[in-house]
Amino acid sequence: MPELPEVENVRTSLRRKIVGQKITHVSVHRPDIIRGPSKPRNMLSGCQIKEVGRYGKQLAIYTENNGSYEPCICIHLGMTGSLRYEPTSGQSGTQLNHIHVTWRFSDGGTFFFRDPRRFGGIWTFPTPRQLRDTRWQHLGPDAVTITAMQLTKSLRNRSRNIKSALLDQGIVAGLGNIYVDEILFQCKIHPLTPVKMLCCKQISSLVRRIHRLLHNAIKAGGSTFKDYQNANGNHGRFQSQFQVYGRSNQRCKQCETTLQTVTVAGRTSVFCQCCQVLYK
Template sequence: MPELPEVETVRRTLAAEVVGRTFRGVTVRRRDVIATELDPAGGFSRVRGGAELVTPRPARVPKAALLVGDRVVDVLRRGKQLAMVGASGRAVAVHLGMSGQLLVAGAGERLKEASWGDAHDHVVWRLDDGGRLVFRDPRRFGGLKTSPSVEHLRNERWSALGPDALEATCEGLQERAGASARAVKAVLLDQTVLAGVGNIYADEALFRARVNPARLARELDREAWARLALHVRGVLVEAIRAGGSTLRDYTDARGHAGTFKASHAVYGRGGEPCLACGAVLESALLAQRTTVWCHACQPLR
């Protein structure tokens, strides 16, 4: 579900609610959404596939690893990942996957109920002001990863991520992907090249940059990379201002939807007219993802 603008919006709304608060307790309803530094076989790094590869029964998660007894001093983001940092120095990284949410309810408020009830409320924290924080994720593509320090978070959890997409540069993109034989759209989705762009903003940035998504990265000239870097940053900044794109489920930590969907030029508009030239927008699978572009504004050449 969430790409950089949605995650950044969650970061801001979550920070406003939890920074300065102390976690008084936590209930873990699904252990397997959590990976700890001692037991990496949990959370979104858990082993998937054949039954013979199923991991041994995971150990209990120490409450301190989930920041219980800790005052929250910061909420960080890199690409699509978040992390809450405690005064102890410990950190809990959160990846929202496709359907994950972090939601806060103030003292006396009920947590916003999903249509399926609380069946997918996997981790619930109690705050010292009587509030609650829940990690909810029906599809379970997301999860939590604990770290003993921010240094460990950056060096182990986030080390494989490329630079944050808000810092995209022509030089950086060219250096990391300029020789690649892949389609430029696949490169933009690769979190080791650039962290934070997903299917919506890849298509939107390619449209703004007038680059065809199927063009091979190694065929792009410097001007094309420069336009891409500029428009990746531009569309992400605009989307953050709008609180992100709510297609169906996404909300910030207070349950509010984002409004950037109304500004999508191509995503979700296959078969409709191009807003720039009126041509019918194309839609096809590329890099396993539905991709929409304008054949006139974004020529293959």
């Protein structure tokens, strides 16, 4: 389940492998994984990789020609998507099923997009600016850099609860069910608390916790539950630090109360009814 820390680890592991390389051949095994209105311009075939970027949970692969930016692709990993780099054209450590796109590089290396559940996808754009001005335009500030002032402004006069607000990528980009549950537990806020009940001090604290948690999760290589691996095939280690996510009906690590679940915005939320206050 890749959220921001996992996507950031994919980005950093991938950029070391592919920046500067030229794509010699692309195979699209499953065309419906290519989304969006514009059909791919050869999925970067013949292009040289300039940089690997990220915004929220989305990755971007930028290419260049004589120093200027050329076509780019945006990759969303969805729930089970993964990107894997193999130094040779073989697929030694990569599962062969559910590979939808394969890129081959000038050095003989291969790069795969695999996504069993196909919630992910790839979007192509003629320039990075097109990507920013269309697909990324509606996203809120990236969760790593969002400020208390930006979040306060986004939450002003809203009637929804804090859990669904933090899951909304238009308010803050990069958080998903796992990290939102962990952040709300750390802040001692019940997931159903209406955002209008939170004061400026609480929102500032929320933002500090978001930054700290994401920083620690990125440092730990992200979290692995079932599927996630970075581009080298390594698993994350942050899941061992979870306080609530995946611990329904177990004891709260702070107060020993049995953790409960509630469905918010169609997602299972685990929380401690003793530690987390429902402001009304």
